[in-house]
Amino acid sequence: MVRDAPRPHGSGALERRxxxxxxxxxxxxxxxxxENERSLTAPLPAPRFLAWWVWSAVxxxxxxAALASAGSGRRAWDGPLGFLGQVxxxxxxxxxxxxxxxxxxxxxxxxxxxxxxxxYVVWRATRAWLxxxxxxxxxxxxxxxxxxxxxxxxxxxxxxxxxxRLSDSSxxxxxxxxxxxxxxxxxxxxxxxxxxPDKLGTALPKLLGRLRPKLAYRVGGLLQFRDTGPDRxxxxxxxxxxxxxxxxxxxxxxxxWDDVIRQAGNWIISTLLPVTRAGRLPPWRQWWGREIKPExxxxxxxxxxxxxxxxxxxxxxxxxxxxxxxxxxxYLRAELAETQEKMGLHIDALDTCQRALTxxxxxxxxxxxxxxxxxxxxxxxxxxxxxxxxxxxxxxxxRNSIILGTSETTARQWCRRKGTTGASTHEQLIPLLVDxxxxxxxxxxxxxxxxxxxxxxxxxxxx
Numbered sequence: 001m002v003r004d005a006p007r008p009h010g011s012g013a014l015e016r017r018x019x020x021x022x023x024x025x026x027x028x029x030x031x032x033x034x035e036n037e038r039s040l041t042a043p044l045p046a047p048r049f050l051a052w053w054v055w056s057a058v059x060x061x062x063x064x065a066a067l068a069s070a071g072s073g074r075r076a077w078d079g080p081l082g083f084l085g086q087v088x089x090x091x092x093x094x095x096x097x098x099x100x101x102x103x104x105x106x107x108x109x110x111x112x113x114x115x116x117x118x119x120y121v122v123w124r125a126t127r128a129w130l131x132x133x134x135x136x137x138x139x140x141x142x143x144x145x146x147x148x149x150x151x152x153x154x155x156x157x158x159x160x161x162x163x164x165r166l167s168d169s170s171x172x173x174x175x176x177x178x179x180x181x182x183x184x185x186x187x188x189x190x191x192x193x194x195x196x197p198d199k200l201g202t203a204l205p206k207l208l209g210r211l212r213p214k215l216a217y218r219v220g221g222l223l224q225f226r227d228t229g230p231d232r233x234x235x236x237x238x239x240x241x242x243x244x245x246x247x248x249x250x251x252x253x254x255x256x257w258d259d260v261i262r263q264a265g266n267w268i269i270s271t272l273l274p275v276t277r278a279g280r281l282p283p284w285r286q287w288w289g290r291e292i293k294p295e296x297x298x299x300x301x302x303x304x305x306x307x308x309x310x311x312x313x314x315x316x317x318x319x320x321x322x323x324x325x326x327x328x329x330x331y332l333r334a335e336l337a338e339t340q341e342k343m344g345l346h347i348d349a350l351d352t353c354q355r356a357l358t359x360x361x362x363x364x365x366x367x368x369x370x371x372x373x374x375x376x377x378x379x380x381x382x383x384x385x386x387x388x389x390x391x392x393x394x395x396x397x398x399r400n401s402i403i404l405g406t407s408e409t410t411a412r413q414w415c416r417r418k419g420t421t422g423a424s425t426h427e428q429l430i431p432l433l434v435d436x437x438x439x440x441x442x443x444x445x446x447x448x449x450x451x452x453x454x455x456x457x458x459x460x461x462x463x
Contacts, residue, residue: 045244046275046289049128056125059118066114067091070103119211126212127243134216134276136175137268139163142235146225152233152257155223161258162221165265169301171278172269175215216243219268224251233257237264239271266294266301273297282392283331296325300332303339312343330359331392334399346403346410347419347426353400354432359393 064087071089075082093103094111103111142159146152163174217239224234231253238249248271254260270292273279279288283300303318319336326332333356340349403410413419417426 044239044241044246044248044271044275047128047131047244049125049132052121052125052128056118056122059114059121063114063118066111067094070094070107070111123211127216130213130216131241131243131275132277134172134272136215137166137172137272138215138218139166139174140218140220142221142223144223146223150225152223152225158223158257158261159221161261162219162264165261166219166268169265169269172217172272172276213243217241217272221264226253229253231255231259233260235260235264237267239268241275262298263294266298270294270297282395283326283329283335285392286329293325296322299325303335307335307339307342312339315339316343328359329392330356330396333359334392334396337396337399337403341403345419345421346406346413347429348421350400350403350410351420351422351425351429353396353403354429354436356396357400359396 067087067090068083069090070093071086071091074089074093075085076088076092077085079085094108096103139159139162142155142162144155152158166172166174220238220240222236224236226232226234233256234251234253236249236251238247240247250267252260252263252267254263273284273292274287274290278284284292299318299322303315303322306312306315306318316336316339319332319339323329323332323336333352337349337352340346340352410419414426420426422428
């Protein structure tokens with residue numbers, strides 16, 4: 001992977017980007033197709049832990065019912081908790097050794113088979129949950145495949161830098177100690193456990209202790225060097241998903257070893273995001289089960305870091321880069337608008353929100369009809385019925401309300417043609433605002449203002 005050319009920062013680059021005519025990059029950001037299409041399946045399998053936990057609950061209920069049936073005539077105690085006494089009576093019949101004293105050998109074998117099936121389902125559920133969670137990631141010592149005499153830090157230093165890169169992401173902390181790879185099959189999990197119907201009391205606890213795996217993903221790297229090209233330093237990175245047998249590898253190249261570590265870390269995180277719990281949170285929720293380009297993750301992370309550091313002009317540049325890679329991401333639009341507000345660009349922030357408000361699948365006309373709805377419909381409450389599903393859009397609407405709420409600042413910048421770095425932002429916003437909010441302008445004007453849609457829009461557009 002060849003490293004991208006350095007991007008210009010500062011207000012000059014921003015003005016060149018935003019002051020262009022309708023075909024400038026900003027317009028392409030809002031109207032063009034994504035460079036990173038959501039059409040590729042994830043290289044690593046997405047864990048489906050919920051279905052396995054449901055099957056575990058069903059299996060446990062069936063096992064309890066079978067024990068209650070076996071203990072119908074052997075209750076351990078009576079009273080309010082008599083059902084539990086009946087279940088423990090069935091357990092006593094299964095574990096009581098000796099012929100004729102407890103359950104038959106056939107019943108014990110059937111119980112053992114049922115327990116093994118339940119343990120298998122629970123084992124799959126715990127594996128899927130750990131892959132989704134996913135906990136610490138085991139980063140192995142990097143291997144050196146560079147020619148002798150290649151200038152580079154020690155393998156241990158580069159490994160430590162890669163682990164620090166993952167740790168700084170706060171999503172996938174590296175494991176502190178080397179972890180053993182989990183069992184790949186249920187039969188391997190059984191190992192040397194002696195399965196004897198007369199010794200179930202000692203076999204089951206040992207088996208239960210092996211159910212929960214301790215490692216879901218492992219990262220390995222092979223350092224490389226080539227004599228030609230501007231980016232001569234490289235690393236072949238491999239991410240292995242032990243719990244489902246999937247793996248993915250890629251080679252990244254950079255101008256120095258720090259650049260290689262940065263690209264490798266971004267690639268690892270963008271590989272794990274679509275299949276882990278962090279991918280269910282904004283702004284990555286729509287990428288679940290899909291492939292994310294490392295450039296998108298890197299642009300978003302850099303934008304966040306620059307914004308927190310108060311370097312808003314540079315953060316704005318990175319937000320534009322991220323949105324060009326993912327133009328339908330409403331969460332990125334909301335954060336872009338927030339950064340524009342911090343810079344005092346309220347008109348630009350208003351333009352960002354207004355153009356992104358139709359990302360819920362409704363055009364300007366449908367949005368206006370919902371905004372000025374005279375009677376409530378069931379579909380209008382979807383944000384309240386499914387707040388987690390529309391969390392990104394709710395955040396965008398909240399940001400738009402904040403901008404409109406600071407009406408004095410927004411109106412002052414509008415009248416003075418300020419608050420924007422674009423030369424035609426006001427002219428492009430006028431038809432959009434008129435189409436959506438003309439009833440408000442008509443209602444606030446003197447009596448006798450036009451009330452029909454066509455005349456009202458013409459009147460509001462000429463004010």
